[in-house]
Amino acid sequence: MNTKIVVPALTRTGRQSDKADVTDRESRIVIENENAEREAKTARLRSARLKAKAEAPPMSMTRKSKKKSAPKR
Known part of the structure; x- marks a missing residue:
């Protein structure tokens, strides 16, 4: 006997x-991984920037004098 199984709409x-x-779930996992990679990269770049800033010679706080232009006539 051939019996046909009917799948109710709720099951579909x-x-x-x-x-x-x-x-x-898969998309959330991908997004979480991308966020973790971005945060790691940000931390790495921040530490590199702070290290470079600490090693750089201090900038002079004196201003260079501007050349005085000729008076307008």
Whole structure:
């Protein structure tokens, strides 16, 4: 005997929501990994900038005098 199995509509929607849940979880994992990489890069660049700033010779606080222009006629 051939019996046809009827899949109720709720089950089909459940499968679609399962796919959506899997996609949602995977996308959140990718986003979290990208955020972690970005934060690590920011920390690395910040420490490199602070190290370079500490090693750089201090800037002179004196101003250079401006040349006086000729008076307008």
